[in-house]
Amino acid sequence: MANDTKERILAAALEMFSQNGYAGTNIRELSASLGLVKSGVYKHYESKEAIWNALLDQMIAYYADHFGSVDHLPPVPDSLEELTRLTMHMVHITVHDEKIIMTRKVLTLEQYRDVRARELATKHFLTGLTEIFTRIFAGMMDKGLIRRDDPAMLAFAYTTPISALIHLCDREPEKTEDALRKIEAFSRHFVATYGVQ
Amino acid sequence: MANDTKERILAAALEMFSQNGYAGTNIRELSASLGLVKSGVYKHYESKEAIWNALLDQMIAYYADHFGSVDHLPPVPDSLEELTRLTMHMVHITVHDEKIIMTRKVLTLEQYRDVRARELATKHFLTGLTEIFTRIFAGMMDKGLIRRDDPAMLAFAYTTPISALIHLCDREPEKTEDALRKIEAFSRHFVATYGVQ
DNA sequence: TATTATAGTGAACGAAAGGTCACTTGTCAA
DNA sequence: TTGACAAGTGACCTTTCGTTCACTATAATA
Numbered sequence: 393m394a395n396d397t398k399e400r401i402l403a404a405a406l407e408m409f410s411q412n413g414y415a416g417t418n419i420r421e422l423s424a425s426l427g428l429v430k431s432g433v434y435k436h437y438e439s440k441e442a443i444w445n446a447l448l449d450q451m452i453a454y455y456a457d458h459f460g461s462v463d464h465l466p467p468v469p470d471s472l473e474e475l476t477r478l479t480m481h482m483v484h485i486t487v488h489d490e491k492i493i494m495t496r497k498v499l500t501l502e503q504y505r506d507v508r509a510r511e512l513a514t515k516h517f518l519t520g521l522t523e524i525f526t527r528i529f530a531g532m533m534d535k536g537l538i539r540r541d542d543p544a545m546l547a548f549a550y551t552t553p554i555s556a557l558i559h560l561c562d563r564e565p566e567k568t569e570d571a572l573r574k575i576e577a578f579s580r581h582f583v584a585t586y587g588v589q
Numbered sequence: 590m591a592n593d594t595k596e597r598i599l600a601a602a603l604e605m606f607s608q609n610g611y612a613g614t615n616i617r618e619l620s621a622s623l624g625l626v627k628s629g630v631y632k633h634y635e636s637k638e639a640i641w642n643a644l645l646d647q648m649i650a651y652y653a654d655h656f657g658s659v660d661h662l663p664p665v666p667d668s669l670e671e672l673t674r675l676t677m678h679m680v681h682i683t684v685h686d687e688k689i690i691m692t693r694k695v696l697t698l699e700q701y702r703d704v705r706a707r708e709l710a711t712k713h714f715l716t717g718l719t720e721i722f723t724r725i726f727a728g729m730m731d732k733g734l735i736r737r738d739d740p741a742m743l744a745f746a747y748t749t750p751i752s753a754l755i756h757l758c759d760r761e762p763e764k765t766e767d768a769l770r771k772i773e774a775f776s777r778h779f780v781a782t783y784g785v786q
Numbered sequence: 787t788a789t790t791a792t793a794g795t796g797a798a799c800g801a802a803a804g805g806t807c808a809c810t811t812g813t814c815a816a
Numbered sequence: 817t818t819g820a821c822a823a824g825t826g827a828c829c830t831t832t833c834g835t836t837c838a839c840t841a842t843a844a845t846a
Contacts, residue, residue, distance in 0.1 A: 397823075397824095410701075411701065412612065412702070413610055413612055413613070413698070414613075415609065415610055415612040415613035416610070416611075416612035416613075416702075418802075418803060418804080419803085419804065419805085420802085420803080420804095428823095428824070428825090429824075429825055429826070430804085430805085431805085431806080431807085431824075431825065431826075431827095432823070432824045432825070434804095434805070434806080435822080435823060435824070436823090438805095439804080439805075440803095440804065440805090497701060500697060500700075500701075501610070501698060501701070503697075503760050504607075504608065504694060504698070504759075504760065505609070505613075510760055510761060513760060514757060514760060514761065517753070517756070518753055518754075518756075518757060542778070545774070545775065545778050548750060548771075548775065549746065549750055549775065549778070549779075552749050552750040552752075552753040552754075553745060553746055553749040553750065555749075555753060556714070556715055556749040556752060556753065557715075559714070559715075560711060560715060562701075563700050563701065563707055563710060563711060564707060564711065574745075577742070578742065578745065578746065581739070581742050581746070582746075585782065585783075586782075594793075594794095615832075615833060615834080616833080616834065616835085617832085617833080617834095625793095625794070625795090626794075626795055626796070627834085627835090628794080628795070628796075628797095628835085628836080628837085629793070629794050629795075631834090631835070631836080632792080632793060632794070633793090635835095636834075636835080637833095637834065637835095
């Protein structure tokens with residue numbers, strides 16, 4: 393199947409780009425990892441850059457589908473404890489899903505070179521999470537669970553420390569357990585600070 | 590002078606590595622940017638990797654000299670307003686000094702490939718700032734300026750959002766002004782939350 | 787002054803890169 | 817059964833890469 397190979401190429405590209413970067417990846421190795429010879433790849437993509445652009449297209453579409461729409465917002469927690477649980481659930485997925493990890497790494501490595509990677513990186517690493525939690529905190533304020541305050545500021549203050557530790561997990565995977573504990577401790581501290589007792 | 594050229598090579602390497610990454614940088618361009626021909630570079634470094642290692646040595650030494658010792662700790666602020674001023678002063682330097690910007694970019698680009706870059710990245714992006722502000726907050730608690738709390742947790746909660754915006758400046762320099770305003774707003778919000786009025 | 791080490795040149799090299807092309811194979815519709 | 821087409825192969829091309837080397841110019845040293 394043409395489509396199958398085309399997608400397998402993208403999957404292999406994600407893996408290699410996330411480890412060695414775009415410039416550090418060569419088509420021979422990429423093809424070999426799929427059991428093809430390099431000219432086979434050129435039957436599906438006209439150039440290395442075309443692979444890169446298709447991969448970015450896919451990442452952008454994936455992001456829009458999964459995080460970009462209001463439909464996929466997690467429900468507003470009904471308790472402070474549930475906020476921590478929700479947070480830990482989201483974090484667990486994001487630091488253990490290989491594909492998501494590789495996506496973050498690719499965006500990290502190519503953010504200075506490619507405009508679209510740069511924009512997606514900002515969404516992934518900063519504005520995306522902040523927007524989601526702005527709504528969550530606004531909802532929790534309405535429910536009287538957390539102190540009235542600027543929900544966007546709280547979301548920023550809540551998500552960026554977590555993001556920093558997620559980056560740490562990407563960089564030093566052996567510290568993942570520690571980072572998860574630290575995120576949970578941070579979440580509880582946050583709740584203790586802003587939550588209405 | 591041998592030493593002069595040797596250091597100019599490192600400076601050029603920092604610039605090119607920070608823009609194109611190690612794999613994306615070639616010795617011809619690097620030499621040309623110094624007005625040399627590429628074989629001239631090999632009179633000073635035996636290989637591209639040797640340049641990379643020397644650059645890392647320099648970055649590690651620079652970090653140890655400027656941020657690693659207790660001597661260079663900023664003084665503990667005497668007021669909440671001064672905490673914000675101190676913060677903005679440090680941030681201004683860090684987002685406007687080209688050499689520091691390039692250092693962060695290099696560490697960002699090479700963190701998955703090189704063990705030493707990985708470790709230095711964690712210091713730069715996470716533990717370094719947190720340690721500095723842990724001392725500052727401990728001092729401010731002693732002075733009765735901010736509420737008694739775990740100073741390391743406060744430092745983490747204070748520095749990582751700022752770090753996130755510094756990364757944003759590296760990625761999208763045109764947003765620097767906005768980011769600086771946001772950092773100041775965040776600092777004041779933090780002070781309003783944890784400061785003793 | 788003669789010598790020697792240093793910095794820099796320019797041509798060349800082999801390896802590896804991205805990409806092309808004529809060709810084979812297998813599948814499916816006419 | 818045959819024709820057409822998509823998928824994959826292997827040899828080959830060009831360019832670029834990191835690296836080497838014989839050589840020159842210069843400036844300090846003995």
